[in-house]
Amino acid sequence: MHWIDPDSLPEASGTVERFLLNPHGEVDGFVMTREATAIVVHTPPHLEEELTRHVKPGDCVSVHGVKPRGADLLAAVAVTTKDGRRIVDDGPDHAREHPHHAHRKMEVEGTVRLALFGPKGELRGALLADGTIMRIGPKEAEEIADLLVADSKLAVRGDGIETRFGRVIQAKEAGHEMAALKPLKHGKPGPKDKHDPKPEHGPKDKHKPKHEHDAHA
Known part of the structure; x- marks a missing residue:
């Protein structure tokens, strides 16, 4: 979302309750509370280092972001810390690697x-x-x-x-x-499922050479 001007977006403020993690163990957002209401804020993983260095649970922050349709979520483009530092999503670092955590x-x-x-x-x-x-x-x-x-x-x-x-x-x-x-x-078949032969494919595979011959005739 680095192409979006943060100042053109609505602003929401609240207190950071806790950070959220993606399956790689990277911080990819936080829960922010405002007037006893919990707001899920998404931040891209490449902002993890800067975000966790300048933001701590209990801090009051403001977020400029977009709200996707049908989801109780605020996708942050910029986060302003309690000290006034603005953390902006300027796009990912393509050389960045996932952290190595013990699974x-x-x-x-x-x-x-x-x-x-x-x-x-x-x-x-x-x-x-x-x-x-x-x-x-x-x-x-x-x-x-x-x-x-x-x-x-x-x-x-x-x-x-x-x-x-x-x-x-x-x-x-x-x-x-x-x-x-x-x-x-799973959305996509694994290697085993993808390559395992299935009985119903037998006749089709059996005549495959003939079809190939006809195609080149």
Whole structure:
């Protein structure tokens, strides 16, 4: 969003409650409270270092951003700190690499506090009442959208990371309780699914040489 002039956008202010993490363990936003209302603010991961250096939980900040349709989210283009420093999204550093965090198998069960979204408003997970951040892809999120609304019971198992900013789990299985977990489908087939032969393709493959010969005849 570096092409957008921040001053042309609406401004919202509030107190930073906590940072949010993406599946790589990078800070990609924060929860901001204003008059007892929680606002999810998305910031691009390449702003993590500058954002966490100048902003701390408990700070009052202002955000210039856009609100995607159908999502309780503010996608920040600029964040102004309590000291008046403006942190602006000038676009990603293409040479930047993901941080190297230790991953481990993790499972969690609890109550959803807030749904979490990508910068374009796509559903991408949930923040649980205990502070755990659960992330999944948008296609997987569509499968369990009813479990990602506030006050829903949610149990997940997957790949987890713990950082000084919190705990995030990339869910592989989900359900309303641990005893009812189901594997999440993926938007794209994995290598095994992509190349495994299927019985119904047998006849087509069997005559493939003939079709190729006809095509070049």
